Amino acid sequence: MMGPMFQASTSLVLSRGIARGIRTLKREHRWKSALGALFGIFLLLQILVVVLLGLEGLQSMLKSKTDLRIELEPTATTEDVQLFVSELQSLSYVADTKYITREQAYEQARLANPELVTFLEEFNFNNPFNDTISVTLASLDDYRSFASFTEETRWQNIINPAFLSSMTDQEKRVEELLRLTQAGRSLTAIILGITALSLIFITMELARSRALNRSDEVLVERLTGATPLAILTPFVTETILLFAIAFLLSIACIGGLLFSLPMLIPALQMDGVMNELLLSTTPLLFSLLPLLLGIELIAIPIIAILGVWLGIRPQVRSPRITFAV
Numbered sequence: 001m002m003g004p005m006f007q008a009s010t011s012l013v014l015s016r017g018i019a020r021g022i023r024t025l026k027r028e029h030r031w032k033s034a035l036g037a038l039f040g041i042f043l044l045l046q047i048l049v050v051v052l053l054g055l056e057g058l059q060s061m062l063k064s065k066t067d068l069r070i071e072l073e074p075t076a077t078t079e080d081v082q083l084f085v086s087e088l089q090s091l092s093y094v095a096d097t098k099y100i101t102r103e104q105a106y107e108q109a110r111l112a113n114p115e116l117v118t119f120l121e122e123f124n125f126n127n128p129f130n131d132t133i134s135v136t137l138a139s140l141d142d143y144r145s146f147a148s149f150t151e152e153t154r155w156q157n158i159i160n161p162a163f164l165s166s167m168t169d170q171e172k173r174v175e176e177l178l179r180l181t182q183a184g185r186s187l188t189a190i191i192l193g194i195t196a197l198s199l200i201f202i203t204m205e206l207a208r209s210r211a212l213n214r215s216d217e218v219l220v221e222r223l224t225g226a227t228p229l230a231i232l233t234p235f236v237t238e239t240i241l242l243f244a245i246a247f248l249l250s251i252a253c254i255g256g257l258l259f260s261l262p263m264l265i266p267a268l269q270m271d272g273v274m275n276e277l278l279l280s281t282t283p284l285l286f287s288l289l290p291l292l293l294g295i296e297l298i299a300i301p302i303i304a305i306l307g308v309w310l311g312i313r314p315q316v317r318s319p320r321i322t323f324a325v
Helices: 002-027 032-064 078-090 102-112 114-122 140-150 161-213 215-223 228-264 275-317
Strands: 067-071 094-100 132-137
Touching (some): 002 228, 032 161, 067 161, 078 094, 132 140, 161 228, 228 275
């Protein structure tokens, strides 16, 4: 008998508390400044989440788009080159290979560095480029295995020795960028945690100030024997509603910002230098952003309950409502 009665009593307290919280929020208009502060915090959270995904996309791009150019010796025979290419394509960590003739390399240089090609043609220099093989690794983590393969003695008469040192220099540059993105990701995660912690403190202060504005009402409830649940539920409801409004506004703003990002930053457009980064980050946004937003939705009531409880717990537990700091 006591179990069903207790459940019915708790449900009644919660439903009445939720209804009171909604009515109070509709009646009062002093929450607009608090909503502005919450909107700023949530917008910062969404920006940090997008930055975190952007850094993840950059790291993924650096790992998966490592294009190494193997310059071949002019004296290498066709049979040796075919054998080398066949061995390359059989490696599990090699995603793609492409044979580039010296004529194709010359035309690529004309597009990438027209001043150099103009200089060569002006003074009638011969084509300085050799045949090369473009190799794309499945991941930069496989570089060590690839380097060991190219250093085998059977390829000494095929690979230009200068390639090995240039490949090492390229690896160092990419690894430096990876360390930089990892540091940026860690820093962003720390700022994200600090922002979430700040949200709890803002919620505590919001609950404290709203309880202070309604101190007589809370005091009457306390003196008439109202339970802490009955006193806290309206404040939690108000806080969750403010959180929800701020969350939706921040989603609308960040959505508009992401949509207009290519217009604001021309480098992200189709022919921009950062378009590859956008293409690498977009799948992460579509796959992980809904999950992260879902986590935020789950965290909203948890943070609201925790912040409200910490904010007005001393007053709820005391026989009289005193708001000493």
